[in-house]
Amino acid sequence: MKAMSNRYLMLATSLSAVALFSGAVLAQVVPSEEAAEGTFPDKPFSPYANRSYPEKPLWGETHLHTGLSLDAGAFGNILGPDDAWRFAKGEQITSSTGQPVRLSRPLDWMVLTDHTDLMGFAPDLQAGKPEILADPKGLEWYEGYNAGGEAAGKSAFDLITNFSQMTLPEAIVDAYSPGADAFAFTWEKIVNAADAHNDPGRFTAFIGFEWTSVPKGFNLHRNVMLRDGGVRALQMVPPVTQPPMGSTNPLDLYDWLETYQEKTGGRAVAFSHNGNLSNGWLFPTEGTYHGGTVDQDYVEKRAKWEPHYEVTQIKGDGEAHPFLSPDDEFADYENWDVGNLDLTELKTEDMLKGEYAREALKQGLALEAKFGTNPYKFGMGGATDSHTGLTTAEEENFFNKSVSVEPSPTRIEHPFIKSDLGEIPGHLMVASGYTAVWAEENTRASIFDAFKRRETYATTGPRIGLRFFGGWSFTEEDTFTRSPAEAGYTKGVPMGGDLRPREGDVAPSFLIAALRDPIGANLDRVQVVKGWMDAEGELHEKVYDVAWSGDREPDENGKLPDVGNTVDLETASWKNSIGASELLTAWTDPDFDPSERAFYYVRVLEIPTPRWVVYDKIRFGIELPPEAQLIHQERAYSSPIWYTPEG
Known part of the structure; x- marks a missing residue:
């Protein structure tokens, strides 16, 4: 992730420099109206101009x-x-x-x-x-x-x-x-x-x-x-x-x-x-x-x-x-x-x-x-x-x-x-x-x-940033950007929506971007929760780990190791020395059956942090009940995206 961020920081800096110097030269040789006319007939030069989708x-x-x-x-x-x-x-x-x-x-x-x-x-x-x-x-x-x-x-x-x-x-x-x-x-x-x-x-x-x-x-x-x-x-x-x-x-x-x-x-x-x-x-x-x-x-x-x-x-x-x-x-x-x-x-x-x-x-x-x-x-x-x-x-x-x-x-x-x-x-x-x-x-x-179109998501308190799009052609290249929403809205539907009609003999793919709360804990992992109904009318579910921090690898049973724990119960604090500040991925459903109704939603987990009772213990000098839970992993839940078979 760091390499990706640095690469795009360098690219953004270079583009800014080109725009600055090019603008200065053009301003000296042609009137601004003539310069603008016909230069970008379909799309303005500024990538932020004319956006019609939600940006934050x-x-x-x-x-x-x-x-x-x-x-x-x-x-x-x-x-x-x-x-x-x-x-x-x-x-x-x-x-x-x-x-x-x-x-x-x-x-x-x-x-x-x-x-x-x-x-x-x-x-x-x-x-x-x-x-x-x-x-x-x-x-x-x-x-x-x-x-x-x-x-x-x-x-x-x-x-x-x-x-x-x-x-x-x-x-x-x-x-x-x-x-x-x-x-x-x-x-x-x-x-x-x-x-x-x-x-x-x-x-x-x-x-x-x-x-x-x-x-x-x-x-x-x-x-x-x-x-x-x-x-x-x-x-x-x-x-x-x-x-x-x-x-x-x-x-x-x-x-x-x-x-x-x-x-x-x-x-x-x-x-x-x-x-x-x-x-x-x-x-x-x-x-x-x-x-x-x-x-x-x-x-x-x-x-x-x-x-x-x-x-x-x-x-x-x-x-x-x-x-x-x-x-x-x-x-x-x-x-x-x-x-x-x-x-x-x-x-x-x-x-x-x-x-x-x-x-x-x-x-x-x-x-x-x-x-x-x-x-x-x-x-x-x-x-x-x-x-x-x-x-x-x-x-x-x-x-x-x-x-x-x-x-x-x-x-x-x-x-x-x-x-x-x-x-x-x-x-x-x-x-x-x-x-x-x-x-x-x-x-x-x-x-x-x-709210009516369900483009909302829940968190347990932290202000985690979360984008979730579903479509038929998302790839890893769509994650190489600082604006995944551009590809998300163009190629798919946002959280809360229904997948568009299937495009060829492919499985649905999803573009997911999660960003930690700026004053909160790092992220442990991103998961996709899938639910579906088979041909016999039986209901099923499965949870997929699709992106995670560090160099962890799933074991032979597919279980991803724990992210770790930096919580200090004596000071009601933790360290962001584990986890990731952001996680981006393009994921394709490996178990897709086009004849089965299904939904998908994203769950994002933070690294472990103290629950409120630990702050009470430190501030008031009290003893906590032995059964009280002291540490948890806060989370975000996206609204689902649904798939309905054609016909």
Whole structure:
């Protein structure tokens, strides 16, 4: 790689010198208009002129809550939308626990997604509004909130449990549902704040919300992003899930999205929440599911309205699971596989196939063969799902899920959830993640359109650069460039796309370029994950190592040796003395069968680095639980590219 970089540095320097001196001479002998006329009839001299494709990833967040959300406010979050927007744009603010906090680098865009159910309730609970205190449960939650600490946590989880079991006091539901003043006022506040912070070309603030379907405590949440401003957004109020006005059936959410577009002339999409707390309900494949049947109507509506999936976030990583992918040595990454959201039901192995992205992509191939439509043809993205108003996804700057577990010497002792059936301990929280979008410009329209065509990728926090193109004629020569996108868009399709019709008797080839986060860890390897359906309808997967750092060679079983480990647990640091700063390759599928439906996506692994718990150990001088994972390999996941046989 160094030789390649040096060669092209020399070439670029030589070309710059030629251009400089040639320009100087031409300027002396001919008028500039005559010089330009006819010189480059098809392509301008400048390789950067007239480019129409996205040139850099725009980094953002699709899932963040402020104190306006029911649960966030109950946990003690006092930050509002204005605070969250300012923080995402790079300003230093003060957290709800009084700590100064700032991102290492601003984000480029964000969707703020406060819960729609009981909009306006949390601020009134914090204020002790008499109408809330008049209800015994309202008084109980208020007293817990005021007590703070563990009492506030228990009170908040009791509120969440009553919400998921639909046993909230009727008077409270009525006072904070569509049609109530508090609900309308809160929605207006959310919309106006997004419009105030939207700065086209510099920072994009999307109007959005979280639709909070959680039947039986099974997490089926969706986040909704609007392409529009307040003029359209305020023509409707968001849907809710609590009866009598709401529904937990996703088909009803899709109907709301359809109505929104028809009534306002605007555009909207939904993103599925990470599925590992859904106990198998997020990706149904046959028969009935909660709210309906997996039929033609279901697959077509889901395909239309959910082009994106939240594959990684604070509550675990959802790309793959060792039970589903036993041959994948990196599938066991930050998996949450204990139970549902409130831990009222434990998970069984048969539930896992309805929760993880790779398995859903495979099942989507089978559903497409059956119905003609693939409902699980989604792009990949990451988010925090933070309820602090702070979108922190870096290990050394992790402010966790809620106010009760913002940085402190005791936060690691607080479980995410604890019930009679078990618990999810605090050290399992994940400092993740972000979404990168390949958009032509930093505007609502351009970023939204990139989501629709699935030209996005997820990371667990680092800002890894990733290009992924699929076609029929990529070769090693296409990697000998500092702009792989030029060949990528010309000869193929980007991540999120469908391979063009096959060109001759060839296998698909892929152009992949990965670049380390400028202030992050070096890269270990690049992998291509393939899933396919054979002639008998059986589903398969395989992970290929296609590019890696150093002079390692796969063994006789095809296993690539580990990259090594430079982590120092005593100082919470590592050295970039191993790994590579960039990895480029052109790879052709060696097992291609033109009769089989398939998808391909890229997974990029960093070298080992410390998890957030190690930073806590050093900063607070605490002892960590012996079972806590201390070291991990952060990663990026591209959106897939699909192949469909002709005919």
